[in-house]
Amino acid sequence: MGTMHILLRGRDIENLKQLEVYEQHEGFSALRAALGMSPAAVIDEVKASGLRGRGGAGFPTGVKWSFIPQQEPVKYVTVNADESETGTFKDREIMEENPYQLIEGSLICAYAIQARAVYIYLRGEFWDIGTQLDDCIEQLRAKGYVGENIMGSGYSCEVYTHLGAGAYICGEESALLNSLEGYLGQPRVRPPFPAQKGGGLYKEATVVNNVETLANVPFILNEGAEAFKAIGTTQSSGTKIYCVSGHVKKPGNYELPMGTTFRELLFEHAGGxxxxxxxxxxxxxxxxxxPIVPLTDEVLDTPMSYEDCANIGTIIGSASIIIMDESVDITWVASKVTKFFAHESCGKCTPCREGTYWLDKVIDRILDGRGSPDDVRRIADVAENMAGTTLCALGDFAANPIIHTIKQFPDDFARHVQAEA
Amino acid sequence: MAIIGNAKYQARIKRHLAKYPTKRSAVMPLLYIAQEEYGWVNQAGINEVAQLLDLDPTQVKSIAGFYTMYSEKPKGKYWLQVCTDLPCALQGADEFHAWLKEELGVQEGGTSADGMFTVEHVMCLAACDKAPMLQCNFHYVENLDKDSMRALLAKWRVDGAGAANGSA
Structure with a gap:
């Protein structure tokens, strides 16, 4: 295997972020092809490609699109460009260096579900990217790719950007929709799900897809579902952008076929x-x-796919790969990650709001050398009680760093509470 | 100072209101405009945004309070938000953040005596491969070290001498 740029084509093609250059490299040929097909045929093609959501959950994209009720007169596409998971910086590079591919993919999705508008929800810190995307959208409007009667097809769709303002929770799809509607960015009770009438943006049926997911779609329409499926593993097709950070020589984004091993990524690409x-x-x-995992030979030789990562007790998720060397105290890691979730908990559900607060307090005590072995058991117990008891996955996410650091690295915790043991 | 009736903002306000089927959706972009005008999200700005959107000021204030990028107190001319989340911390961001506060003589969240710099730490900014890094008035500055930071501070002291407060 090796580097393969479907999404990070900006690294190979100079000035790809300029519209005329993008057009010279198959730009908008996929949208043209889609507009010549029936919406159902577009959904079938994406289904057949095996593309799965790149935001973390890995849900089959075409299946998600097919949930949208055709008979509803008003439908929306919302692009999740909130990119706030610790260690994730892939959507940013797509939008900075290959913005038209994202917009083209979004428009294909919009046509497939017959949406009247696309909203790109960017984290507020992507201020400069938002400005750049607004400029791209204006250029596309001038050329007839966005707005009324796109490319003479009779199909009309608007594209807008919306800036968040600093809240991790807005990457959760129902919180994102609330935030976009001008309410607090807190998760909604489901059902109804966003794809259903009553559950989406402005209560209309809505597809919410991650940036990387949608940026894959033009390739699928241009090259065919089979070509996409030929890349990667049977259950994880296509490439993935792996964001590598922490203790490696060359941190950065690496786009590789799904199923590449951690060993190849970390040693051949990221420099060891x-x-x-x-x-x-x-x-x-x-x-x-x-879940955190020790970097054993077994883990290093595991293919980076949805199915293989489950076998080693973790997930590939958004592929934000944070590497820690032997100098790192895993209790400190648990504390760092817990502080993140304590800060980012939206406050709606009690187990998450209170749980993250107390986990943070008690881990600090353990790190300070004032903790007892009971404290380690206590935080594990609190975390177990958070998991599965909240409206959104953030409660589970916040429990993971505690449960799995204690399970995988018990000695790192024992060291801090030894005095009293 | 005002945003209502201020020629500087009318086109932007109109564009944001046209983007959404409901007025309320424009609360976030309009709060950014209020912050730009007043340097922070003060009560006057909240009242104006509420008036423009037919909302109660309390509703607008709750939105402003929920997000970290709306400042509920005045800031220095350069609002420096240093990422100290895990990936950056593995590359020395905690030490960098502590050094920067010492260099400017400020506590966490505080503003330097000359009113120029406010320093605080923030969660992951999606720039993990370019640590240490910070966000200065919403623009990223990456791959920092003490030398490059000292040079930037010197430049900003000159540039900022006559500049107005404000974000973005």
Whole structure:
């Protein structure tokens, strides 16, 4: 395997972020092809490609689109460009270097569900990217790719950007919709789900897809579902952008076929351990929210796919791969990640709001050397009680760093509470 | 100072109101405009946004309070938000953040005596491969070290001498 740029084509093609250059490289040929097909045929093609949501959950994209009730007169597409998971910085590079591919994919999705508008919800910190996308949208409108009667097809669709203002929770789809509607960015009770009437944007049926997911769609229409399916593994087709950060020589984004091993990513692409003499100790393969794993040979030789990562007790999620070497105290990692969730808990559900607050307090006590072995059991117990008891997945995400750090690295915790043991 | 009737903002306000089927959806972009005008989200700005959107000021204030990028108190001319989340911390961001506060003589969230710099730490900014990094008035500054930061501070002291407060 090796590097393969479907999404990060901006690295190979100079000035791809300029419309005329993008057009010279098959730009908008996929949208043209889609507009010549029936919406149902477009959905079938995406279904057949096996594309799964790149935001973390891995839900089949075409299936998600097919949930939209055709008879509803008003439907929306919302692009999740909130990219706030700790260690994730892939959507940013797509939007900075290949923005038209995202917009083209979004328009194909919009046509497939017959949406009247696309809203791109960007985290507020992507201020400059928002400005750039607004400029792209204006250029597309001038050329007839956005707005009334797109490319003479009779289909009309608007594209807008919306800036968040600093809240991790707005990457959760129902919180994102609330935020976009001008309410607090807090999750909704489901059902109804966003794809259903009553559950989406302005209560209309809505597809919410991640940036990377939608940026894959033009390739599928241009090259065919079979070509996409030929890349990756049987259950995880296509490429994935792996965001590597922490203790490696060359942190950055690497787009590789799904199913590439962690070993190839970390040693061949990311340059191996940052400090040669210190080996790898642990990895968070899906940012702060997924289970931590020790970097054993078994883990290193695991293919990075949805199905294979489940076999080693973790998830590939959004592929925000944070690497820690032998110098890192995993209790400190648990504290860092817990502080993140304590700060980002939206406050709606009691187990998450109170749980993250107390987890943070007690881990600080353990780190300060004032904790007892009972405290380690206590935080594990609190975390167990948070998991599965909240409206959105953030409650589970916040429980993961505690449950799995204690399970995988008990000695790192024991060291801090030894005095009293 | 005002945003209602201020020629500087009319086109932007109109564009944001046209984007959404409901007025309320424009609360976030309009809060950014209020912050730009007043340097922070003060009561006058909240009242104006509420008036423009037919909302109660309390509703607008609850939105402003929920998000970290709306400031509920005045800031320095350069609002420096240093990412100290896990990936950046593995690359020395905690030490960098502590050093920066010491260099400017400020506490967490505080503003330097000359009114120029406000420093605080923030959660992941999606720039994990370019640590240490910070966000200055919503623009990213990446791959920092003490030397490059000192040079930037010196530049901003000159640039900021006559500049107005404000974000973005």
């Amino acid at each position: 351990p940052l400090h040669g003499e210190r080996g790898f100790k642990a990895m968070l393969p899906s940012g702060g929210s997924g």
